[in-house]
Amino acid sequence: MKGTGNKSAFDPSFWRDRAMASSALLDMRRLTGEASSRTGRPISLMEVCGSHTMAIAASGLRRMLPEGLRMLSGPGCPVCVTAQGDLDMVLELAARPGVIIATFGDMLKVKGSSGFDLQTMREKGASVRIVYSPADAVSLALQERDRQVVFIGVGFETTAPVVAGAVLRAAEEKVSNFSVLPFFKLVPPALELLLKAPGHNISGFMLPGHVSAVIGLDPYRFVADKYSVPCVVTGFEPLDIVAGVNMLLRQIVSGRPSVESEYGRAVRTGGNPRAVEVMREVFSVTGARWRSIGLIEGSGLGFSRAFSEFDAAGRFGLSYREAPEPEGCLCGPILLGKASPSDCRLFGKACSPSHAVGPCMVSSEGACAAWFKYGGQ
Amino acid sequence: MQEDTVKLGHGSGGRLSRELTAALFLKAFSNPALEPLEDAARLKAGKETIAFTTDSYVVDPLFFPGGDIGRIAVCGTVNDLSVQGARPLAISAGFIIEEGFPLALLRRVVSSMRLAAREAGVFIATGDTKVVEKGKADKLFINTSGVGLIPKGVKLSSAGIRPGDAVILSGRLGDHGVAVMNARNGLGLSGNIRSDAAPLNAMLAGALSASPRIRAMRDITRGGLGTVLNEAAASCRSAIEIEEELIPVSPAVDSACRLLGLDPLYAANEGKAVIFAPYRDAAGIVAALRSDRYGREAGIIGRVVRGKPQVRLRTAIGGTRLVLMLEGEQLPRIC
Structure with a gap:
């Protein structure tokens, strides 16, 4: 949206600049090519925060991603x-x-x-x-x-x-x-669960900015050290996300996974x-x-x-009872990055924000809601 | 079990409201004046054409920065008439008051209505008062209806919008919705966010004199710009393309929306209109709007194009996405 005032890094419009975006997207195309030729397979990055899922959909970024690069939505919607x-x-x-x-x-x-x-x-x-x-x-x-x-x-x-x-x-x-x-x-134990799953295809994690502002970068070190998967803590403006993706791609290209932060204006290494x-x-x-x-x-x-x-x-003496998932709902696999909302046969038909079957369509942070609301495929 | 009760979303002004209107009200009351579902109905009265509209106001809190229930009750109805090209003549005021409501507050509301009516140049010609038992209504509800005279030759209709038309927005979005949410919940949002509640009749009359070729005007209230544009696209069976960068939103409202997970495209307004007109007339209309105090930030935000009825937004970074109708109400998210 149109903003006013000077453009410091604390001004949101700084992070929505079209010229900067198009040059960063050119970098992304080149880096994706280099990263996939290095790894020998397409690159799948996972955003682990519902706010990222929303921001990616709202900025139309998903459709601007170069071939060979895809963003998976992870278990980041509370x-x-x-x-x-x-x-x-x-x-x-x-x-x-x-x-x-x-x-x-x-x-x-x-x-x-x-x-x-x-x-x-x-x-x-x-x-x-x-x-x-x-x-x-x-x-x-x-x-x-x-x-x-x-x-x-x-x-x-x-x-x-x-x-x-x-x-x-x-x-x-x-x-x-x-x-x-x-x-x-x-968040960190959830990442470990995803990484332990046999045959996972996660090439890098875009880590949540808000969570990391609290816990800092150290709790994620095991991801890079033990599982050799790159991590970048990322902010929520469109250019933050583009920059975060490029940092992840550079780590893949260099073959040196680490935990970095793109979101220095809000996240300190030691957290809060x-x-x-x-x-x-x-x-x-x-x-x-x-x-x-x-x-x-x-x-x-x-x-x-x-x-x-x-x-x-x-x-109140409440006790937990196991309960089945709604029938036909793919929220589970979607949360694990194993399916996309469009893979669900209920998506956009039996399941929409006003008649939601599963929680991913209910919460504004959910992958299905984000895809639906912004007309994603 | 879930389907047969009225949901809050049915009153959101978005898709559920529209579905209820189509499935129940339109079916039951079907007639040519109602069917276009414009902000006001066009009626023949002898040789004259009049615009006729009604609206009920149920805002909590009753008083908020930039306005109050009385001001929006007058302005909302004035604006519904004005976007039909009508000169508002008179409005009615119906009060539903909860027992125990302080008279001092009622006086404040009435005084605000008097000032708004004076500013808009309308008079409150008739009214009604009902008092209900404590707990049977929330403090104060107001209904206003209004009639206005549509000048000869003016026939605005969303069905008349054509591919190639410009989409003109009269100013920044979301001030009212965020100001009310801030006041209701004591969010303590900074940046002096004030409701935009205002009578737009003078500004819109100015736009019409700048271009008699204006096809349609819409009042952007609940449901926001996103919903209004979808309704327009459906009426004229064309696509609408808008540019995110051209849509003004104040920095305070923008950051509040980000914090709460709300979208300014669906936030409520009480003093904004969108105008569809042939592109060659657009600059003149924008100049006319900007000469009015309520239209200083007016501008062209997009255009109507051939294609299936949908609204597309080109985002600030150059991406494209669809803008759908508001689904239910906007609920603030968990951070």
Whole structure:
């Protein structure tokens, strides 16, 4: 969009310049050729963040990629990776009298295995409130002292410290009617899972800018060191993405995989130690269930012992039950980069944003929603 | 089970709203005045042609930077008439008020309506008041209807848009939608984001005098530019191509949309119009728009081309993508 003012690197229009884009795209064409002749196969880069998926679709970049290069969408959409059984727990809780569910907006339309979603539950009388930050959920609990406010803790290392901050505040102010369902996921273990899959075809990872601003670059080192797969932490403007792709291609061409950052204006190598500290104080690393993948040890965050009273699963005696994926839905393979939205026979037919079957079509960060919304093929 | 209730998305102004209108209202009420589904209906009254429209206003909060429910209730109806080329004459005001609503606030709303009507040069000719029990409505709803006189020879219709026409936008997008979201949720977004609520009748009358060949004008409200352009493309059975770089969005709204995962193309406006006219007239229309205080950032953003009805956007970096109708409401994402 048209912007005004001078073009510093902090001005978004700097990162949308057409002349710079076309010269970078020429580089991309050349580098793709060099990279595929070096590796002897087409190049598949995976973006591991839903915001990248959206940005790639919104900028029309997917169709500008040179032949021999493709972008796979990884497990980077928080709503999409939430297990069906965990969603069922949310819906079970929403049905209980005296409970207010506080959630980010894009959880509203994800269906549980009953076929219901939070929006339908709200129409039927459940209390469901959209909040913009976990702190709003604590404030809501302070206003509604005779009801239980449960925040749905969905997200990665970006969201978790913010939720941890809200829990600390609730503990300090003794807000006894606030709790969190901790469904947090960690990015590095998910990368390892993808790399362990036999015959994976991932030539490089475009790593999430926001998550990396919190955890820094070190937690990804194993990807380059152990699995020899290049990594570049990348920002979200169109030219960030083009630059990130070119950095990955250069690593492939040079044959020296490493962990680099394209997003220096937001990400420090050491991350944000304060955010990590808050996260570690309130939560501890635990196993987490991923949609269609199942339990991955050490891939999630649960409450640490000192804060276990804020765990909604314990407070309400909820237990996890395995639940099947929606029939015919390819969200699972899509999250693993094994299928594209257009491979799904439901895509654009039985499944669209207003009649979503799987979560990848519901969340604005989901690969299917991004493809659909921007007319991707 | 899921399908037989009304969803919030049915009121979003996007594709679901359109489906409900087509499947239920249009079917039941079918008549030549309603069928074009323009912002206002054209009716014959003796020798004159009048434009007639109605709209209900349910904004939360009632007061927000740059406007309030009263101002948009007047401006919205004035604008629906104006984009049909009509000179607004009079509007009605129906109030549905929740028991216990402070009279002081009602006075503020009414005073804002008086000022907006004075600015637009219309008078509020008739009205109605209903009070419902506490909890049966959210504070205050307002419905306004309006009539305007369409000058001889003016016949604007989206069906009349032709390949080769210019697409002209009267100013920046998204100010209203983001200002209201910011106020409603206490997001604390910086950059002084204010609603663009404004009566556009003087500006649009100026555009019409600059070019009597204007084919169609549309008021861009809920559903945003993306939805309005899709409706226009469907009506004229042609494709519309727009350039991302030519679409003005304020830096504050742009960064708010990025933060929240919203798209300015679908954000609500209360003082913007899109105009379709033969390309040779476009520069004159833009000059006329820019001479008005509400059209300072007007410009050509694209053109109508032959091809199947769809809206294509050329992105800032030179890519191309489709712009579809808004699907349901825009929900802010998890960061």
